Amino acid sequence: MNDLLTETERLLPECMGLLEHWVRLESPSFDADRVNRLGDAVAEAFARLGGSVERLPEADRGRHLLIRFGKQGAEAPVMLLGHLDTVWPAGEIDRRPFTVDGDIASGPGVFDMKAGIAMMWLALRSLLSVRGSIPLPVAILLTSNEEVGSPNVRELVPRLAAGARAVLVLEPPLPDGVLKTARNGMGRFVIRAHGRSAHSGVNPADGVNAVEETAHQILRLRELGDPANGTTVTATMVEGGTRPNVVPAECFVQADCRVPSSAEAERVTRAIRSLAPVLPGSRIEVEGGFRRPPLEPTPGNVRLFEMARKVGKEIGREIAGGRTGGASDGNLTSGAGIATLDGLGPVGLGAHQEDEHIRVSSLPWRTTLVAGLIEKLA
Numbered sequence: 001m002n003d004l005l006t007e008t009e010r011l012l013p014e015c016m017g018l019l020e021h022w023v024r025l026e027s028p029s030f031d032a033d034r035v036n037r038l039g040d041a042v043a044e045a046f047a048r049l050g051g052s053v054e055r056l057p058e059a060d061r062g063r064h065l066l067i068r069f070g071k072q073g074a075e076a077p078v079m080l081l082g083h084l085d086t087v088w089p090a091g092e093i094d095r096r097p098f099t100v101d102g103d104i105a106s107g108p109g110v111f112d113m114k115a116g117i118a119m120m121w122l123a124l125r126s127l128l129s130v131r132g133s134i135p136l137p138v139a140i141l142l143t144s145n146e147e148v149g150s151p152n153v154r155e156l157v158p159r160l161a162a163g164a165r166a167v168l169v170l171e172p173p174l175p176d177g178v179l180k181t182a183r184n185g186m187g188r189f190v191i192r193a194h195g196r197s198a199h200s201g202v203n204p205a206d207g208v209n210a211v212e213e214t215a216h217q218i219l220r221l222r223e224l225g226d227p228a229n230g231t232t233v234t235a236t237m238v239e240g241g242t243r244p245n246v247v248p249a250e251c252f253v254q255a256d257c258r259v260p261s262s263a264e265a266e267r268v269t270r271a272i273r274s275l276a277p278v279l280p281g282s283r284i285e286v287e288g289g290f291r292r293p294p295l296e297p298t299p300g301n302v303r304l305f306e307m308a309r310k311v312g313k314e315i316g317r318e319i320a321g322g323r324t325g326g327a328s329d330g331n332l333t334s335g336a337g338i339a340t341l342d343g344l345g346p347v348g349l350g351a352h353q354e355d356e357h358i359r360v361s362s363l364p365w366r367t368t369l370v371a372g373l374i375e376k377l378a
Contacts, residue, residue: 001314004371007126008364015125015363016105018045019118023098023107027062029085029148035062038084042117042142043067049124051140058152062144066160069124070137076165077137078377079338080120080370081157081329082113083146087352096354106357115358116170116345117142122363123371135378139164146329149186149291157329158336166304166339166377168370169330172351173343174322177362180343181305181321183331184230185265185294187257189272191217193240194283197249207247208281211240214251216278221255224271230260230323233268257290258325265290292327293335300339304373308341311372315365344370 008015027038039062043053046067056064062084070077086109098107105115120140127134141160143153161167173179193214198207218235225233233255240251255272259265269289277284295301305321312319324343334340346366348358 001311001368001372003130004126005315005364005368007130008122008367011122011125011129012364015118015122016100016360018121019105019110019115020098022114022117023110024093026088026090026093026108027085028089029061029087029145031090032060032062034090035084035144039063039065039142039144042084045121046140049121049128056156058144058150061150064144064156065140065142067140068137069134072137075136076163077139078374079161079164079167079333080138080140081161081167081169081333082116082120082171083143083329085145085147086112087147100360103359103361104357105360106355108356111172111346111348111356111358112351113171113345115348115363116172119170119346119363119367119370122367123374126367127371127374135375138374143329153329154291154332157332161333161336161338164338166341167330167333168344168373169328169340169342170345170370171328171330171342172345172348174324175349177347177366178343179305179308179319179321179341180295180324181301181341182260182297182323183295183327183342184258184260184323184325185262185290185331186292186327187259187265187268187288187290189255189257189286189288190252191255191272191275192252192285192287193217193250193277194285195247195249195279196281198247200245200247204247208249208279209247210251210282211248213277213279213282213284214238214240214253217275217284218253220275221253221272224268230258230325231264231268232258232325259294260323261294261296265294292331295331295334295340295342298334301334301341304339304341307376308369308373311369311376314372315368317365317369319369
């Protein structure tokens with residue numbers, strides 16, 4: 001394993017050159033042309049390693065990439081999972097250009113998750129250089145809209161991952177490189193209140209205030225959370241009313257729900273769908289549901305984590321795991337029963353923040369961890 005570590009260190013300058021190029025190619029989730037431009041650059045780099053590239057269209061979004069190495073169908077592949085899009089708008093790179101200051105590389109999207117894609121390239125490049133081949137088929141799936149949770153991806157990812165022996169997700173880790181062995185499931189619900197309009201000065205009693213009804217529902221939503229056990233139900237968006245002198249007839253609240261287990265997802269879903277109006281004459285409608293299931297410590301996930309710990313020991317690193325409230329496409333593969341390990345990206349901080357950065361020195365050993373897992377899974 002140390003020979004792979006040495007090779008990743010030797011190839012680090014080439015990897016950093018790719019990373020800088022990719023960070024400069026901004027890829028906001030809602031800008032299909034820019035996402036596709038990055039996808040083409042990434043595809044070219046992997047094609048030079050011998051990968052076969054398939055571009056998968058997505059309505060109103062950039063194309064997903066599916067890149068395959070090795071003979072398909074002969075044996076179950078390992079899937080490397082990530083995404084091309086970032087949360088940053090076009091032009092952010094001019095305000096915060098890619099920079100390397102000592103061990104810190106920064107720039108929009110560098111941590112979440114263009115460095116993770118660069119690590120995929122570096123892992124396969126190192127295996128080809130040191131071993132002469134990749135020991136088993138590898139499929140790389142890079143989605144174009146993970147940051148906005150497209151409904152199509154929720155069907156696409158499990159379908160393309162079906163039959164994989166394991167999924168390695170190169171999303172950012174927790175602080176200090178802690179792997180994400182558990183992720184909360186994520187749900188979005190919209191509760192719409194319907195009332196009756198009236199003049200707020202002349203005859204307010206004839207109206208049914210939908211904003212007031214929504215306020216009652218927000219308080220009920222808050223009671224569904226159990227933060228001590230990892231369940232949160234948060235009212236995130238509220239909109240209602242038309243004019244300052246009209247009793248509002250319509251209002252809605254959007255709720256973001258995070259749960260640690262499938263049982264909690266079912267409990268929260270039942271409770272939200274059972275909400276009833278409080279004000280006489282009002283009516284409510286509930287839309288939505290859980291968009292990503294929890295990534296739980298299933299037997300397959302635990303075995304994969306223990307394998308990572310063994311690889312870590314071989315290169316002198318202690319590998320730890322932890323839980324995060326955020327969700328990723330890894331939730332989808334784990335929910336489909338495929339052994340999944342998340343948070344394998346570089347050590348860094350600041351995902352979705354202006355101080356987003358990675359530690360350059362972490363790239364070789366984190367990449368060796370991924371390459372080692374591919375070898376162990378063969």
